[in-house]
Amino acid sequence: MTTTSRKGFAAFISDCARWALTGGIAYKLYLAALFGLIGAGIYAYSQQFQYGLRITGMSDIVSWGLYISNFTFFVGVAAAAVMLILPAYILKDKDLHKVVIIGEGVAVGALVMCLLFITVDMGGPLKVWHMIPGIGLFNWPSSILTWDMLVLNGYLALNSLVPLYILYCNYHGRNPVGWKYKPFVFLSIFWAISIHMTTAFLYQGLPARPFWNNPLLGPRFLASAFAAGPAVIMMVLIVIKESTSYPIDTNIFKKLKRIIVASAIINLVMLFSEVFKEFYTFTHHSLSAQYLFFGLEGHNSLVPWIWTAISLNILGTLLFAFDPTKCNPKYLMVAAISLFTGIWIEKGFGLIIPGFVPSPLGEVVDYTPSILEIMITVGILAAGAFVVTMLIKPALVIEMRLREQAGAAGGGE
Amino acid sequence: MDFSKKKEGRMQTEDMPEKKSSRRDFMKKMSIAAAAGSAGLVVGGCSGTPATEKMGLKWEEYFKKHYRLMTQEEKDATVTRLERLAKLDRGIDVQMSNQGPHEQVLFGYAFNISRCKGYMDCVEACVKENNLDRRGKTQYVRVFEMDPGQLDPTAGDGQYHHEVPVKNKFYMGVQCFHCENAPCIKACPTKATWREPDGIVVIDYDWCIGCRYCLAACPYWGRRFNWGDPEVPKDEINLNQHYLGNRMRMKGVMEKCTFCIQRTRKGKLPACADACPTGSRVFGNLLDPNSEIRFVLANKKVFRFKEDLGTDPKFWYFMD
Numbered sequence: 001m002t003t004t005s006r007k008g009f010a011a012f013i014s015d016c017a018r019w020a021l022t023g024g025i026a027y028k029l030y031l032a033a034l035f036g037l038i039g040a041g042i043y044a045y046s047q048q049f050q051y052g053l054r055i056t057g058m059s060d061i062v063s064w065g066l067y068i069s070n071f072t073f074f075v076g077v078a079a080a081a082v083m084l085i086l087p088a089y090i091l092k093d094k095d096l097h098k099v100v101i102i103g104e105g106v107a108v109g110a111l112v113m114c115l116l117f118i119t120v121d122m123g124g125p126l127k128v129w130h131m132i133p134g135i136g137l138f139n140w141p142s143s144i145l146t147w148d149m150l151v152l153n154g155y156l157a158l159n160s161l162v163p164l165y166i167l168y169c170n171y172h173g174r175n176p177v178g179w180k181y182k183p184f185v186f187l188s189i190f191w192a193i194s195i196h197m198t199t200a201f202l203y204q205g206l207p208a209r210p211f212w213n214n215p216l217l218g219p220r221f222l223a224s225a226f227a228a229g230p231a232v233i234m235m236v237l238i239v240i241k242e243s244t245s246y247p248i249d250t251n252i253f254k255k256l257k258r259i260i261v262a263s264a265i266i267n268l269v270m271l272f273s274e275v276f277k278e279f280y281t282f283t284h285h286s287l288s289a290q291y292l293f294f295g296l297e298g299h300n301s302l303v304p305w306i307w308t309a310i311s312l313n314i315l316g317t318l319l320f321a322f323d324p325t326k327c328n329p330k331y332l333m334v335a336a337i338s339l340f341t342g343i344w345i346e347k348g349f350g351l352i353i354p355g356f357v358p359s360p361l362g363e364v365v366d367y368t369p370s371i372l373e374i375m376i377t378v379g380i381l382a383a384g385a386f387v388v389t390m391l392i393k394p395a396l397v398i399e400m401r402l403r404e405q406a407g408a409a410g411g412g413e
Numbered sequence: 414m415d416f417s418k419k420k421e422g423r424m425q426t427e428d429m430p431e432k433k434s435s436r437r438d439f440m441k442k443m444s445i446a447a448a449a450g451s452a453g454l455v456v457g458g459c460s461g462t463p464a465t466e467k468m469g470l471k472w473e474e475y476f477k478k479h480y481r482l483m484t485q486e487e488k489d490a491t492v493t494r495l496e497r498l499a500k501l502d503r504g505i506d507v508q509m510s511n512q513g514p515h516e517q518v519l520f521g522y523a524f525n526i527s528r529c530k531g532y533m534d535c536v537e538a539c540v541k542e543n544n545l546d547r548r549g550k551t552q553y554v555r556v557f558e559m560d561p562g563q564l565d566p567t568a569g570d571g572q573y574h575h576e577v578p579v580k581n582k583f584y585m586g587v588q589c590f591h592c593e594n595a596p597c598i599k600a601c602p603t604k605a606t607w608r609e610p611d612g613i614v615v616i617d618y619d620w621c622i623g624c625r626y627c628l629a630a631c632p633y634w635g636r637r638f639n640w641g642d643p644e645v646p647k648d649e650i651n652l653n654q655h656y657l658g659n660r661m662r663m664k665g666v667m668e669k670c671t672f673c674i675q676r677t678r679k680g681k682l683p684a685c686a687d688a689c690p691t692g693s694r695v696f697g698n699l700l701d702p703n704s705e706i707r708f709v710l711a712n713k714k715v716f717r718f719k720e721d722l723g724t725d726p727k728f729w730y731f732m733d
Contacts, residue, residue: 052664053623054549054640063625063638123623123638123665130479130603130620137479137604137620145602145626207722208596208632284567360634361555361587362567 012171016394023393026243031389034382041379044372045120053123055372062356062367064121066377069348071117073228074110074384075152075199076221076347080229081107081159082192083259089185095251101395102240103233104163109388110232111156116380144202151195158188167395170402196221209355211288220270221347226263228343230256231316231336236388238329238336246396253327257320264317264339271310271346291364292354299357301366306350312342467501470494479604480617480656492656499661503647511656512678514611520672520727521612521699522686523709524586527733529693531556531577531584538688539588542673543659544651546643553637553670554588554685564730566718586694588685589614589635589670590718590726597627597636606667612699612727613672615657623665632722636669672696699727 006015021031048055058065084103087093119125130136131149140146162184169176200221203212234256241248278289290296295303316339325331358364369377477483477491488511499507536554545551557569559582566585577584591614598606598614605620606627628636642664654660655675662668673683677696681687686694697706709715713731 052639052641054664056640058640060628060634060637060640063628118624121624123625123667124621126475127620127622130605130622137482139602139604142599143602143626145600145624149602202626203629206596206600206630208630355629358567360567360632361557361571362569363571 007172009168012168015171016167016398019394019397020390031386034386034389037382038379038386041376041382044375044379047372048120048376049125053121055370057367057369057373059365059367061359061363061365062353064352064356065367066349066369066373067117067121069352070377070380071114071121072199072221072352073344073348074113074117075196076225076343077229077232078107078110078114078155078159079192079196079222079225080233082189083226083230083263084233085185085192086189087255089182090189093255095249096255098399099233099237099248099252101163101167101399102236102392104159105388105391105395106229106233106236107159108156108163108391109384111152111159112387113380113384114152115156116383117377120376120380144198144205148195148198148202151191151198155188155191155195158184158191162188163391163395167398170398173402173405193222196225203351203355208360209288210285211355212351214274216270216274220267220274223263223267223270224343224347227260227267227317228340228347230260230263231340231343234260234332234336235340236392238333240392240396241329244396246400250327253329253332257323257327257332260336260339261317261320264313264320267343268313268317271313287358288354291357292350296358297364299364299366301368302349302353305345309342309345309350312338313346314342316340316342463501467498470498470501474498474619477619479620481604481607488656495656495660503650503661505647505650505652507650507652507654507660509654509656509660510675510678514609514613514678517698517700518611519699520591520677521697521706521710521729522591522672522683522727523695523706523713523715523729523731525691525693525695525733526583526585526730528691529556529584529586529689530691531558531573531579531582532690534688534690535586535685535694538684539670539673541649542651542676542684543671544643544645544654544661546639546662547646547649548644549640551637551643551668554586557585557587559583559585564716585730586685587633587635587718588728590633590724590728591670591672593725593727594723596630596632596722596724600626600630602626609657609674611678613657613674613677614669615671615674616667616669617657618660618662618666618668621666623667625667627667632719632724633726636667639664639666639668 023031056065081103084096084100088097088100119128122128131138131146133140138146140150162181165181166176197218200218203209204214204217207213234253237248237252237256240246275289275293278286282290287296291299292302292306294300316335319331319335319338323331323335353367356367474491474494478487480488483491492509492511496507496509499505499509533556536552536556539545539554540547540552543553545553555571557566557571558573558577558579559566559569561581561583563569566587569585591608591612593608593612595608595614598608601621602624603620603622605622606614606616608614623638625638628638639662643662645661650661651659653675655671655678658671658674673681673685676687677683682696683694686696695705695709697704699706699710701707709731710729713733715729715731717726717729
């Protein structure tokens with residue numbers, strides 16, 4: 001690998017771009033597949049842009065669908081980077097410090113997805129400037145949506161700039177200066193909690209929707225995020241371990257596993273608490289939960305999804321909790337995919353759609369996303385994967401090189 | 414209906430010709446900046462095909478301010494542009510008003526559940542008056558058929574399609590309740606929806622970004638979204654429009670009942686109340702002690718839908 005250090009920011013960027021785009025045939029195929037999916041998504045979005053949101057499966061009754069479901073879930077994935085940042089920077093955990101950059105890369109990718117999901121969900125994306133303070137009218141502090149916009153963009157900035165600074169220093173073969181970035185690391189820890197609490201407050205603050213108007217929603221968002229997020233990070237780590245020469249210690253998997261198990265169990269306890277409240281004394285406010293778990297007035301499109309989700313949730317939690325293989329990557333991959341998919345369905349679809357059914361006037365309809373809607377969603381997921389790849393690949397090269405230099409100099413870290 | 418300010422509406426229309434010239438001056442200034450487009454505003458003016466004129470007008474429309482931040486001149490200018498655009502786009506001669514609220518007026522509505530027979534003339538009148546999308550079958554007003562023993566529309570049937578009245582059933586109409594403490598207004602990230610001083614909750618369609626958070630926040634399902642471009646047959650378009658009311662909406666924005674702002678600010682009844690053959694719908698000025706609505710509130714047993722949410726709607730139900 002050509003890793004001769006050149007000076008300056010331009011060299012840093014051009015080297016990163018070069019490292020990001022070069023790779024074997026499998027890597028090139030992977031990138032081509034992502035481009036294909038992104039292209040299909042762009043085509044589908046052009047249709048939506050032209051004809052309006054009527055090309056989706058949404059209606060005046062179920063007025064948020066696949067886009068906002070995925071937005072909600074990926075805010076959690078973004079927030080979960082804190083589960084690596086906290087031990088790595090604050091508790092000085094050396095194992096996790098080696099992979100924290102990967103967690104931050106995943107967070108940036110997740111945030112890009114969130115912002116894209118919000119944008120495609122808008123009826124008037126060209127009017128976004130109406131929200132920019134100064135030239136538009138920003139309904140802050142009244143509207144929680146404005147809070148969410150602030151925290152999401154702030155978190156994106158924190159999670160881009162801190163790793164950028166650290167990598168930039170490492171690229172030039174020096175260690176980053178603590179006071180220049182540590183305060184922002186501290187800030188990003190609180191910020192991570194706030195992005196997910198704020199996103200929960202979007203829903204939690206609406207008495208119109210009893211299914212969401214529940215004080216447990218925010219904490220449960222956090223618990224499920226701290227299970228699903230590290231599961232995503234673990235999946236990325238396994239891919240890196242299997243397909244590159246970047247060393248990833250088994251200890252890292254052990255620690256991640258511990259975080260996931262703790263969060264997943266708390267999440268299941270809260271889920272049980274919610275289910276108890278809905279069904280022990282069945283009120284009018286439990287109709288949404290009935291629609292979700294058992295179907296209502298003959299409408300039951302979510303029932304198979306939620307039971308799949310709960311099964312995967314429990315299965316994933318058990319696989320992580322009782323790991324007979326002692327962190328075999330393939331085993332962990334299965335567990336991570338299972339838990340991730342379970343929480344994805346439950347917290348996306350399973351949370352957003354029942355909030356709208358039955359409608360405030362008691363009407364029950366089913367929601368099925370349209371093909372174009374799914375294409376746009378998949379396109380955004382591919383864009384997120386692309387961003388994560390573009391960030392992590394050069395980061396790993398820089399980190400490897402720094403480690404080799406340190407090794408050559410004869411000293412440890 | 415008896416609003417003492419009835420004349421004002423008329424006066425404003427009479428003022429129009431005079432205002433137009435000052436509007437033109439104003440627009441001329443603007444046109445220096447916006448080049449091609451605004452020249453078209455000076456009707457029969459110098460440059461441009463309809464296509465470039467349209468582009469220029471749309472350009473200016475895109476960069477205009479929030480309605481509430483506009484001066485009266487700017488409000489007049491945008492109304493003129495929209496009238497011209499309606500002519501260019503659809504070939505119709507729209508009369509668009511931007512009439513503001515009257516002093517000492519607070520609108521309120523009461524619905525007599527013992528009189529309503531479920532004929533749905535109100536729904537039809539509303540659809541026509543407010544240029545509602547025919548393809549998506551948008552309705553601001555819904556009527557629910559109820560069984561005895563219930564007073565909650567959520568228990569009723571909002572899809573009934575049979576001869577009415579049905580024996581032993583009663584009917585409840587719902588629409589936007591124009592809450593004093595409206596959750597939708599609080600939710601909007603761009604302040605594109607607000608409550609006017611006369612109590613009407615309105616939307617600046619051009620400012621709405623279409624996030625639909627207000628729709629999620631409304632406990633009465635009082636809001637509708639334009640999933641596509643609304644379709645109204647050209648000869649059915651109501652040409653008497655209001656900027657905050659029944660002017661043609663576009664895809665990707667919210668809309669809702671405005672108590673027929675284009676009618677009520679001129680002292681007329683909303684179309685639904687006007688059309689009701691049974692006299693179940695009472696509309697009027699809550700600040701006028703002699704109004705019918707005040708009589709109903711003072712002398713009938715009234716209740717409101719989902720009172721427990723503290724939204725303070727300006728819409729009451731009552732029985733004879």
